[in-house]
Amino acid sequence: MNNKKKFVILGAGPSGLTLAHALLDAGYTCDDILVIEKQDLAGGLCRSEVVDGAPLDIGGGHFLDVKHKNVLDFLFRFMPREEWNLHDRVSKIRIRGMEVDHPLEANLWQFPSEVQADYLESIAQAGSVRGEAMPKSFAEWVKWKLGDIIAQEYMLPYNRKIWSMDPDALGTYWLYKLPNVSFRETLLSCLEGKPMGALPAHGTFLYPKQFGYGEVWRRMGEALGDSLVTNCTVDNIDLSTRTVNGRWQAETIISTIPWTLWSGYCDLPKDILTAIASLKNAPIDVDYYPETLDSKAHWTYQPDESIAHHRLLLRSNFAPGAKGYWTEANATRSLPTDGVRFHNEFAYPINTLGKPGKVEKILAWGQNNGIIGLGRWGRWEHMNSDIAVAEALQMAKELTSKEVL
Numbered sequence: 001m002n003n004k005k006k007f008v009i010l011g012a013g014p015s016g017l018t019l020a021h022a023l024l025d026a027g028y029t030c031d032d033i034l035v036i037e038k039q040d041l042a043g044g045l046c047r048s049e050v051v052d053g054a055p056l057d058i059g060g061g062h063f064l065d066v067k068h069k070n071v072l073d074f075l076f077r078f079m080p081r082e083e084w085n086l087h088d089r090v091s092k093i094r095i096r097g098m099e100v101d102h103p104l105e106a107n108l109w110q111f112p113s114e115v116q117a118d119y120l121e122s123i124a125q126a127g128s129v130r131g132e133a134m135p136k137s138f139a140e141w142v143k144w145k146l147g148d149i150i151a152q153e154y155m156l157p158y159n160r161k162i163w164s165m166d167p168d169a170l171g172t173y174w175l176y177k178l179p180n181v182s183f184r185e186t187l188l189s190c191l192e193g194k195p196m197g198a199l200p201a202h203g204t205f206l207y208p209k210q211f212g213y214g215e216v217w218r219r220m221g222e223a224l225g226d227s228l229v230t231n232c233t234v235d236n237i238d239l240s241t242r243t244v245n246g247r248w249q250a251e252t253i254i255s256t257i258p259w260t261l262w263s264g265y266c267d268l269p270k271d272i273l274t275a276i277a278s279l280k281n282a283p284i285d286v287d288y289y290p291e292t293l294d295s296k297a298h299w300t301y302q303p304d305e306s307i308a309h310h311r312l313l314l315r316s317n318f319a320p321g322a323k324g325y326w327t328e329a330n331a332t333r334s335l336p337t338d339g340v341r342f343h344n345e346f347a348y349p350i351n352t353l354g355k356p357g358k359v360e361k362i363l364a365w366g367q368n369n370g371i372i373g374l375g376r377w378g379r380w381e382h383m384n385s386d387i388a389v390a391e392a393l394q395m396a397k398e399l400t401s402k403e404v405l
Helices: 015-026 068-074 114-124 138-163 183-192 212-221 259-264 270-277 356-370 385-401
Strands: 004-010 033-036 048-053 054-057 082-087 091-095 098-101 202-208 248-255 283-289 299-301 311-313 327-331 341-349 371-373
Touching: 015 033, 015 091, 015 183, 015 385, 033 098, 033 138, 033 248, 048 068, 048 202, 048 212, 054 283, 068 385, 138 259, 259 270, 270 311, 270 356, 283 371
Parallel strands: 004 033, 004 248, 091 299, 248 371
Antiparallel strands: 048 054, 082 202, 091 098, 283 327, 283 341, 299 311, 311 327
């Protein structure tokens, strides 16, 4: 194997796998590219394992959104469309002893009239309705946008659970990802008895007919042949030569792994170490339970803080032939179990106040040293796999435009 590479990609999750294949499509050879993965299987957080006779997605619930045609066309090369089932999303919120469709503010009409009135009165007094300026912290934004009742009963406890962090420490720069339902749309939905406003991501999604979501990424890894090295931990990186583990020298390193690991690989400038130390992540435990619940939901959100998990996924409703369900809980809240558990130390980047500036600083330093951050951890941004693929395809175009092959 040639140890001098044009690109060494750290991490074989959706971002790393997509970039490698897109670079090959652009005319680079297998000798030009190396993907290094510490696990024995490609896929990152999207890996699957067979548990109790059916696939289980060990990094939590992952589904393929159908919004991006270029992403679908790319992935269908490895797992054709006929191997996927199409689903209309059914997601619920467990609140006030009921299961109500998500997002809550678009589905208040499903509550009894008196409860609807309580919520509507609260939203009518919210700062966004009264024309007040948008606050900078997430906790204050929730009250400003949705009123005190939804904030206290749903949004604040749910976010305390998933992040194990005070919502006052979260910023608002990421809220474009959330469904945006106006007070007028909420009111009309109650009057007409149907949801209105923008619906959440994965309104329609694909999931494999016979496999877990990890299958498409496994195939992508397999197709890379010797350009993918698994069971390989990054031990050190020589920044002066961009040499990984004293073995593979790269013209460019693409990092899809958490920046917080880099301090163990090389000596970093003090200001970059400080920026990296400010980045926070949520570790998640995925626990499997064999009981099949009586619900048509694909998943439910659980804001009750007396219950450890924040989300429950009913795999029998999207994985044919499967039984049981799994839960996702911040690992700091998980209860001891004798059952099946998968721990994900790096599951979700946390959108803390001031994070964008810190990430920008790290990425600029990387760019100056021939290192590019890509994907959920390279950008330290919570992105679904379809977005990770789209960004990696775009990155491949940018990299290939810089030189003539």
